Amino acid sequence: MSDFSMPSLGADMEDGTMIEWHVKPGDRVKRGDIIAVVETQKGAIDIEIFEDGVIQEIVVNVGEKVPVGAVLARLQGAGTVTAAQAAAAPALAVVPAAPAAAASRIRISPAARKRAMELGVDPAAIAGTGPGGAVTSEDVEAAAGKLPRAEPAVPGAALDEMRRAIGAAMARSKREIPHYYLGATVDLGRLAPWIEEQNRARPITERLIIGVAFIRAVALALREMPEFNGFWTDGAFHPAPGIHTGVAISLRAGGLVAPALHDADRKDLGTLMREFQDLVQRARSRRLRSSELADGTITITSLGERGVDSVYPIIYPPQVAIVGFGIVGERPWSADGRIVSRPVVTVTLGADHRVTDGHRGALFLRAVDHYLQEPERL
Amino acid sequence: MNAAEIRAAVINALTSVAPDIEPGTIRAEINFRDQFDFDSMDFLNFVTALHHKFGIDIPEADYPRLMNLDGCADYVSKNSA
Numbered sequence: 001m002s003d004f005s006m007p008s009l010g011a012d013m014e015d016g017t018m019i020e021w022h023v024k025p026g027d028r029v030k031r032g033d034i035i036a037v038v039e040t041q042k043g044a045i046d047i048e049i050f051e052d053g054v055i056q057e058i059v060v061n062v063g064e065k066v067p068v069g070a071v072l073a074r075l076q077g078a079g080t081v082t083a084a085q086a087a088a089a090p091a092l093a094v095v096p097a098a099p100a101a102a103a104s105r106i107r108i109s110p111a112a113r114k115r116a117m118e119l120g121v122d123p124a125a126i127a128g129t130g131p132g133g134a135v136t137s138e139d140v141e142a143a144a145g146k147l148p149r150a151e152p153a154v155p156g157a158a159l160d161e162m163r164r165a166i167g168a169a170m171a172r173s174k175r176e177i178p179h180y181y182l183g184a185t186v187d188l189g190r191l192a193p194w195i196e197e198q199n200r201a202r203p204i205t206e207r208l209i210i211g212v213a214f215i216r217a218v219a220l221a222l223r224e225m226p227e228f229n230g231f232w233t234d235g236a237f238h239p240a241p242g243i244h245t246g247v248a249i250s251l252r253a254g255g256l257v258a259p260a261l262h263d264a265d266r267k268d269l270g271t272l273m274r275e276f277q278d279l280v281q282r283a284r285s286r287r288l289r290s291s292e293l294a295d296g297t298i299t300i301t302s303l304g305e306r307g308v309d310s311v312y313p314i315i316y317p318p319q320v321a322i323v324g325f326g327i328v329g330e331r332p333w334s335a336d337g338r339i340v341s342r343p344v345v346t347v348t349l350g351a352d353h354r355v356t357d358g359h360r361g362a363l364f365l366r367a368v369d370h371y372l373q374e375p376e377r378l
Numbered sequence: 379m380n381a382a383e384i385r386a387a388v389i390n391a392l393t394s395v396a397p398d399i400e401p402g403t404i405r406a407e408i409n410f411r412d413q414f415d416f417d418s419m420d421f422l423n424f425v426t427a428l429h430h431k432f433g434i435d436i437p438e439a440d441y442p443r444l445m446n447l448d449g450c451a452d453y454v455s456k457n458s459a
Contacts, residue, residue, distance in 0.1 A: 199438055204429045207438075209418045252398050252415055280419045285397050305417045 001056060003071040004049060009040060009293035010258075011317045012169035016040045017065040018072070027055045029075070034289065036072065041165035042257050043286035045293060053077045162255035173317045177232070178353040183310055184365045186372055187333060188343040194375040202270075211302055212273045214325050214345075216378045218300055219243050219264035221367035227356050228321040228349075228364055229297045237320060237355045246296025246316065247276065249283040257283050258299050258316060259292035269378055304328055310346045320352040323368070381455060388450045391427035395420060406447040413446075432458045 006016055016038040023035045034046040035055075057074040060066055126143045173179075191213055199207045222229040222243050230239040243265040246258040259279055264272060282288055299316045304327035311324025326346040333342035347368055351361050371377060379387065389401050392410075399414055410416040410424070425436050425444065434457050436444070443453045 196438070204436060205426055207422060209422060211418065250415070252396065277419060277423060281395070281423060284420075 002051065002053070002075050002077060004035075004073045004075050006038070006060075006066055006068050006070045006072055007047065007290050007294055008068045009042065009045060009290055010169070010296075011172060012165035013040055013042070013068060013293075014165070014168075015065055015067045016045075018060045018062050019044060020062065021058060023055050023058075023073075025055050025057060029053060029055060032291075038290075041161045042255075042293060043162075043251075043288070046287065046289045047072075048290050049075070051075065051077065159254045166255065169317065170314050173314050177315050177317060177320075179315060179350050180353050180358055180361065181312055181348060181350050182358060182361045182365055183346055183348040184362075184369060185331075185344050185346050186369045187335075188328060188345055188372065189333070189335075191372050191375045192328070192343040198269075206270055206273070208269060208273050210328060211325070212269060212276050213372065213375065213378055214302065214347075215245050215247065215261065215264055215276065215300055216269055216272055217368050217371035218298070218323050219245055220371050220378070221364055222298065223265050224367050225360065225364045227360065228351060230320060230355075231297070231318040232320050232352060232354060233318050240297035242295075242297065244295045244297045246299040246319070247279065248299060248301035248313075249280055251284060257288065257293065258296055258301075259283055259288050260294075260296040262291075262295060298322065300325070302326075304345065311348055313348070313350050315350055315352060320355045321364075322350045324348040324350070379458070381451065384454050384458075385447070385451045387431055388428070388447060388454060391431050392424060392447075394427050395423040404447055406451075409445045411445070428454065434458050 017040075018036060019039045020037040021035070022037070023029060023033075029035055029049050030052045031050055033049050035049045036047040037044050038047050039045075053075040055073055056076050058072075059074065060070065060072045066072070126139050128139055188210070192210065195208055195210050195213065202208070226239045227237070229243055230237055232238075242263055244260040244262045245264040246260050248256055248258045250256045261272065261275055261279060267275070279288075279292065296316070296319065298319055299313070299322045301311055301313050301322065302325040303311050304325055308326050310326045313322040313324045315322045324347070326348075328343055328345045330341050331344045332339050333344060334340075335342070347365060349361050349365055351364075356364075389404060392404070393399050393401060396414055396416075405413060410421070414420070416424070421441070421444075425441070428434065428444070428450065429436060432454050434454065436453075436457075440453065444450050
């Protein structure tokens, strides 16, 4: 028997509230299955399980708020479970799953979920009238007068929680990590037209944005310089086994998340673009998975579309580096003895002096630049 | 599709990409970027949703015509079968 605990989904998470179970005692699960949905400071997160087995006991009921590390469920490992044991498992459950636990996730827009929290209405009790039975804000409003009311949440409380969590993580970063910063202006005179050319040849569903090329260039540079890809824990640097680039995604309601694109160095641009599109859409629909929030090995942030020239980002602990991209804009550029107009971007690196120094940081930025000069290698 | 149906379908595409947009709050003449903080990824997802919904191909050169609800409705009515 093993415990399945509330995972830590980053330095800015302290606790979470169980909002849905997708399994019940006796259900067989395999590694990677989404077994629950937990409301965190980063929104509702699909929680994946990390081993095969059979659910023996649901420990935390829907509505309960528990700290990171608290046991959520107990699991019998696949290697030790027989079919007969699996069938008998429900009898072993001490705490049954709450009646509100749904077989599948409630389809509800973030706006409707927020409204439901404000009105103290349980979305699971509402019959949705939106696409695919999704619960809409109108459904919530209509239900508010008919359903029993829970304690209404304070408006903006979720955003306040996220802001508080981000503040705590960033304060810890500034307190503990001796940052250094470097910046380099990179000529995109080859990359920008190459992306346009690619997009002319690609169907609309497979078009690229320049940001995905930035992610790929960073991932490939990390292969050459793994000291920027990993974690500072227990007083030492631990390089990460994979290159999982966290990408900072702003949420329209406020706040941000930085879920990971797994193995970004091993995927071609088309694959990475599809996964990036999916990640952004799910982040903004508050449908991220626990592994995406927990696995980032470096973070990339881009504020260029908001008109920012340069970004001076703060490392997301326990990571040891963060890369920022500013606006892609036409600037005067010296090439072959002439001043020409070129699309350029300023790339910045914030890195941890306990692990690297400015010399290595400069080499890392140079490696990113090299990849951006040779888009065919991306 | 008549003009009202096209407009409703465009709004549907918009909210499928950005579920936190309340249809009743959309201002037809205001740029999506200014109104909803759209970035290039949101916009690409929106254009892709229009492609799926109306079966039209949208070259990148036409993107400036799709910056707000009025522009989208006009573009779709002129380009869909």
